[in-house]
Amino acid sequence: MKKSGKKDRREDIQEAAIEVIARKGYFQSTVKQIAEEAGVSAGTVYNYFEDKQDIxxxxxxxxxxxxxxxxxxxxxxxxxxxxxxxxxxxxxxxxxxxxxxxxxxxxxxxxxxxxxxxxxxxxxxxxxxxxxxxxxxxxxxxxxxxxxxxxxxxxxxxxxxxxxxxxxxxxxxxxxxxxxxxxxxxxxxxxxxxxxxxxx
Amino acid sequence: MKKSGKKDRREDIQEAAIEVIARKGYFQSTVKQIAEEAGVSAGTVYNYFEDKQDIxxxxxxxxxxxxxxxxxxxxxxxxxxxxxxxxxxxxxxxxxxxxxxxxxxxxxxxxxxxxxxxxxxxxxxxxxxxxxxxxxxxxxxxxxxxxxxxxxxxxxxxxxxxxxxxxxxxxxxxxxxxxxxxxxxxxxxxxxxxxxxxxx
Amino acid sequence: MKKSGKKDRREDIQEAAIEVIARKGYFQSTVKQIAEEAGVSAGTVYNYFEDKQDIxxxxxxxxxxxxxxxxxxxxxxxxxxxxxxxxxxxxxxxxxxxxxxxxxxxxxxxxxxxxxxxxxxxxxxxxxxxxxxxxxxxxxxxxxxxxxxxxxxxxxxxxxxxxxxxxxxxxxxxxxxxxxxxxxxxxxxxxxxxxxxxxx
Amino acid sequence: MKKSGKKDRREDIQEAAIEVIARKGYFQSTVKQIAEEAGVSAGTVYNYFEDKQDIxxxxxxxxxxxxxxxxxxxxxxxxxxxxxxxxxxxxxxxxxxxxxxxxxxxxxxxxxxxxxxxxxxxxxxxxxxxxxxxxxxxxxxxxxxxxxxxxxxxxxxxxxxxxxxxxxxxxxxxxxxxxxxxxxxxxxxxxxxxxxxxxx
DNA sequence: AATGAATGAGAGTTCATTCAT
DNA sequence: GATGAATGAACTCTCATTCAT
Missing domain, CATH: 1.10.357.10 (Tetracycline Repressor, domain 2)
Incomplete structure (x- = not known):
């Protein structure tokens, strides 16, 4: 579910995180779910953020x-x-x-x-x-x-x-x-x- | 390690849960911590409650x-x-x-x-x-x-x-x-x- | 591959760890392998030891x-x-x-x-x-x-x-x-x- | 970030690897660290060596x-x-x-x-x-x-x-x-x- | 040749839950 | 009823390796 336009990965992931967390809450959202929503792999998230909280x-x-x-x-x-x-x-x-x-x-x-x-x-x-x-x-x-x-x-x-x-x-x-x-x-x-x- | 007068286990556990969760939040509280605070073992909790949420x-x-x-x-x-x-x-x-x-x-x-x-x-x-x-x-x-x-x-x-x-x-x-x-x-x-x- | 006799789990795991690590080296041994060798599940290891090194x-x-x-x-x-x-x-x-x-x-x-x-x-x-x-x-x-x-x-x-x-x-x-x-x-x-x- | 006179990339990387591994041990050194020490990118390492061990x-x-x-x-x-x-x-x-x-x-x-x-x-x-x-x-x-x-x-x-x-x-x-x-x-x-x- | 973002398998670790005692 | 050791699924995070640019 990639966002269109020209935004960079970092923003994609942040938006995806907000989307997912708004739906399920922070502790019940997994990094994998966020990554999927952002259209990237779980590992990629860690190229942009220190850890889950950091997102x-x-x-x-x-x-x-x-x-x-x-x-x-x-x-x-x-x-x-x-x-x-x-x-x-x-x-x-x-x-x-x-x-x-x-x-x-x-x-x-x-x-x-x-x-x-x-x-x-x-x-x-x-x-x-x-x-x-x-x-x-x-x-x-x-x-x-x-x-x-x-x-x-x-x-x-x-x-x-x-x-x-x-x-x-x-x-x-x-x-x-x-x-x-x-x-x-x-x-x-x-x-x-x-x-x-x-x-x- | 509560030990109030006559209340039953069920209430002990509930009070312990409130105490612990107030301190650390639901998802960051473990059943073991709650049990400890209540002065019982983890297993006992499940004699009184269906699962963690139920407490x-x-x-x-x-x-x-x-x-x-x-x-x-x-x-x-x-x-x-x-x-x-x-x-x-x-x-x-x-x-x-x-x-x-x-x-x-x-x-x-x-x-x-x-x-x-x-x-x-x-x-x-x-x-x-x-x-x-x-x-x-x-x-x-x-x-x-x-x-x-x-x-x-x-x-x-x-x-x-x-x-x-x-x-x-x-x-x-x-x-x-x-x-x-x-x-x-x-x-x-x-x-x-x-x-x-x-x-x- | 459980050891016989009367030794407790703690010792079983330590012996298994030594066995496995002697064979493959510390960094190339996984907790899972050690657990298997000891005849327990990976989770059990953490009931006895803080972390991998601790074993x-x-x-x-x-x-x-x-x-x-x-x-x-x-x-x-x-x-x-x-x-x-x-x-x-x-x-x-x-x-x-x-x-x-x-x-x-x-x-x-x-x-x-x-x-x-x-x-x-x-x-x-x-x-x-x-x-x-x-x-x-x-x-x-x-x-x-x-x-x-x-x-x-x-x-x-x-x-x-x-x-x-x-x-x-x-x-x-x-x-x-x-x-x-x-x-x-x-x-x-x-x-x-x-x-x-x-x-x- | 080495930059010696005329040595080729291959040698730069090898020297960097020695440096890093001497400090932290083989398994605790990452290819990225070695590449950084050598002043090249991680990908470049693989143009000269088969894999990490090979370095x-x-x-x-x-x-x-x-x-x-x-x-x-x-x-x-x-x-x-x-x-x-x-x-x-x-x-x-x-x-x-x-x-x-x-x-x-x-x-x-x-x-x-x-x-x-x-x-x-x-x-x-x-x-x-x-x-x-x-x-x-x-x-x-x-x-x-x-x-x-x-x-x-x-x-x-x-x-x-x-x-x-x-x-x-x-x-x-x-x-x-x-x-x-x-x-x-x-x-x-x-x-x-x-x-x-x-x-x- | 060089890059470095992306990958994804797999590691260590946690913990709700079960169950033999 | 009470116990707590054992479980194992699931999670976060790492990193060697690839590949489009």
Missing amino acids: IFKTFSSELEDRKKVYEAVFGKDISLFGQIRMVLDRHFSKAAKQEQLMKVIIQEKSKPGLRLGRKLNECYEEGILEVANLVEEYLEEDQIRECDPTVVASAMFGAVESVMWYGLLRDPETRVEIFDQAPDALANFFWKGMKKQTK | IFKTFSSELEDRKKVYEAVFGKDISLFGQIRMVLDRHFSKAAKQEQLMKVIIQEKSKPGLRLGRKLNECYEEGILEVANLVEEYLEEDQIRECDPTVVASAMFGAVESVMWYGLLRDPETRVEIFDQAPDALANFFWKGMKKQTK | IFKTFSSELEDRKKVYEAVFGKDISLFGQIRMVLDRHFSKAAKQEQLMKVIIQEKSKPGLRLGRKLNECYEEGILEVANLVEEYLEEDQIRECDPTVVASAMFGAVESVMWYGLLRDPETRVEIFDQAPDALANFFWKGMKKQTK | IFKTFSSELEDRKKVYEAVFGKDISLFGQIRMVLDRHFSKAAKQEQLMKVIIQEKSKPGLRLGRKLNECYEEGILEVANLVEEYLEEDQIRECDPTVVASAMFGAVESVMWYGLLRDPETRVEIFDQAPDALANFFWKGMKKQTK
């Missing part, structure tokens, strides 16, 4: 770096908190829509203990939560939002996003598109209303 | 049934939506505080494809979301909350709760207690403010 | 300790140098006669770099050489033997013994017995005459 | 032929036995001083069963022993040396030489030079005194 670890690493940059860019903008949340969610869901399988894997394999992979994901997750918590704290100090523990709120938001995304990923394509379309606005409103100071 | 599958099944009943009881009460959410979260977090390891396992092993275990958990999750979505819909029809997609909102709430719980589980015991203490109120408020109709 | 490493370790004790006992005796050499060689060859395969392996696998095994053997060898060198030095100081570099002489003696042993191991049983029978005396004389002070 | 097999064969000639020349000379031994050892050690790595490999890989390589070396060894044994026998018949089994004595001499050489190869360069310098004389004396008839 997706590298994908994740670069993917997560990319995202971090996107989000940091948004958080640096001089717009309202609501605007920032809205924008981040927008980019998040529209990117996810093009990487369904990868999103599945990320959600599934997060917080696996004793796995470079899981640890890395957890780390990024925590970093993201902290980042958002800092943002919330700023606004809290400016008295724009009601009293709350910023890390708890940030954690709640992350979880909410992930959950909605997972919910969408399990639906048929049309429903998914619908959900992903309305999710950014719905969630941004939900979050913003949920934490803003009651205007009288 | 925790049964724990989860009964645990999930229990919870379902608790929640349904709350949702049947004739109190405000906020009150209901508050009460469910209260019970959820206070129960979780006593079952940290089990919660860890449930969160970690959720949505593992190709595993009776993961499928069961996913199923329960979806059921829960539907249940809450129905509740939200009721209130939506009564015009008490702003327009929204109930399943998306319900899904967001589930995710938020799980995420805060995970966040707490990774902290040291004191911090965890603090987080679990304030979480029900904080989240209930967050959710309620987030979806209720703006009472000018 | 013979443990045999060697205890064997070498044994020998060290034997030799040290002889070197502690208050008899002539010639007598000591003679006695050590006697014990060495008569022990070797009962452990042909083990001797083969020890000689073959000595000084394999990058192998716990080879390093251990080399170490013992060097220790032995030093021990003998010290002995030679003593006699040198007493002016009983001609001027020489004791470590070179000791090294030469060790090599000579090993070589004669190897020569014997490659012969048919009868020839071997003959060689091993006369070797201690022949070598002791050769060494002693080789280094003693010319009497007048 | 050093050819080196050894020619090297051993060379030596044989040298020794036979000496043994043909009409000088005393002591003189012959002395001369052979002289040439042996001085040649070895210039080919440390090759000597290491020869000593390490000797008597590997199931390897063209090992068998060839063993064969040469045995031939050499026989040659010397014949020589000894001659002198024995002439009544110049004491009664002994010539092959045993020859075997002992070979082993002694190899052992001293190995001992030197493991030392630092200066010590090695010292050892190699005095070894021929020391060993020749040792051997000669060891076997000659006691001249009252």
Whole structure:
């Protein structure tokens, strides 16, 4: 099941890995299955990756770096908190829509203990939560939002996003598109209303 | 090497399994490790359980049934939506505080494809979301909350709760207690403010 | 090809390993072959040994300790140098006669770099050489033997013994017995005459 | 990454092989490592050699032929036995001083069963022993040396030489030079005194 | 001649599961 | 019921060798 076009082997294998792992989970996917999906032999995989973990670890690493940059860019903008949340969610869901399988894997394999992979994901997750918590704290100090523990709120938001995304990923394509379309606005409103100071 | 008072072997093994799997994940835990932790031999495990999956599958099944009943009881009460959410979260977090390891396992092993275990958990999750979505819909029809997609909102709430719980589980015991203490109120408020109709 | 009697599995496997490795060399022997020779399955081997190296490493370790004790006992005796050499060689060859395969392996696998095994053997060898060198030095100081570099002489003696042993191991049983029978005396004389002070 | 003046690829690879194998042993050296050390690609190796064994097999064969000639020349000379031994050892050690790595490999890989390589070396060894044994026998018949089994004595001499050489190869360069310098004389004396008839 | 990506047989090792004691 | 030694299928990973370029 070779992918067409001009991509190199390395990418073929990474894509195949994501495909297979999204379907069966990391530990129940074998290198052989991934190789087959990529249209190469098992040995070839090891010409491009250190070991099994490395196949997706590298994908994740670069993917997560990319995202971090996107989000940091948004958080640096001089717009309202609501605007920032809205924008981040927008980019998040529209990117996810093009990487369904990868999103599945990320959600599934997060917080696996004793796995470079899981640890890395957890780390990024925590970093993201902290980042958002800092943002919330700023606004809290400016008295724009009601009293709350910023890390708890940030954690709640992350979880909410992930959950909605997972919910969408399990639906048929049309429903998914619908959900992903309305999710950014719905969630941004939900979050913003949920934490803003009651205007009288 | 547990040796509690009067519990039977079956429970010893289940508890040991939870302990070990919480630490290392399902696929990286061996039957031997679980048996050791339970103070029995590997062979004995198979006198009580069909296979490896079965060890925790049964724990989860009964645990999930229990919870379902608790929640349904709350949702049947004739109190405000906020009150209901508050009460469910209260019970959820206070129960979780006593079952940290089990919660860890449930969160970690959720949505593992190709595993009776993961499928069961996913199923329960979806059921829960539907249940809450129905509740939200009721209130939506009564015009008490702003327009929204109930399943998306319900899904967001589930995710938020799980995420805060995970966040707490990774902290040291004191911090965890603090987080679990304030979480029900904080989240209930967050959710309620987030979806209720703006009472000018 | 199970060994008879009352020995336990551990010993069966070690003996099988020595048998196979004597025949084909360490790197060209597979765990499966060893298991087969021992009459067990490959998996069983790992119930008794950490890994492939461990199978013979443990045999060697205890064997070498044994020998060290034997030799040290002889070197502690208050008899002539010639007598000591003679006695050590006697014990060495008569022990070797009962452990042909083990001797083969020890000689073959000595000084394999990058192998716990080879390093251990080399170490013992060097220790032995030093021990003998010290002995030679003593006699040198007493002016009983001609001027020489004791470590070179000791090294030469060790090599000579090993070589004669190897020569014997490659012969048919009868020839071997003959060689091993006369070797201690022949070598002791050769060494002693080789280094003693010319009497007048 | 060798790059000597005018030698051809074939020799580059052989030298690289010696270098690598001396360091890690035959079975733990890979063709790729050898190729890298030689500054060529793995594929190129197979333009010059049949297979992995062949790389050093050819080196050894020619090297051993060379030596044989040298020794036979000496043994043909009409000088005393002591003189012959002395001369052979002289040439042996001085040649070895210039080919440390090759000597290491020869000593390490000797008597590997199931390897063209090992068998060839063993064969040469045995031939050499026989040659010397014949020589000894001659002198024995002439009544110049004491009664002994010539092959045993020859075997002992070979082993002694190899052992001293190995001992030197493991030392630092200066010590090695010292050892190699005095070894021929020391060993020749040792051997000669060891076997000659006691001249009252 | 030279390359080095691709191969695939086969190695060591793990571990859920069985079963004689 | 309890045991834990034995099993063997399956996995990850290595590497000599090939061959299209």
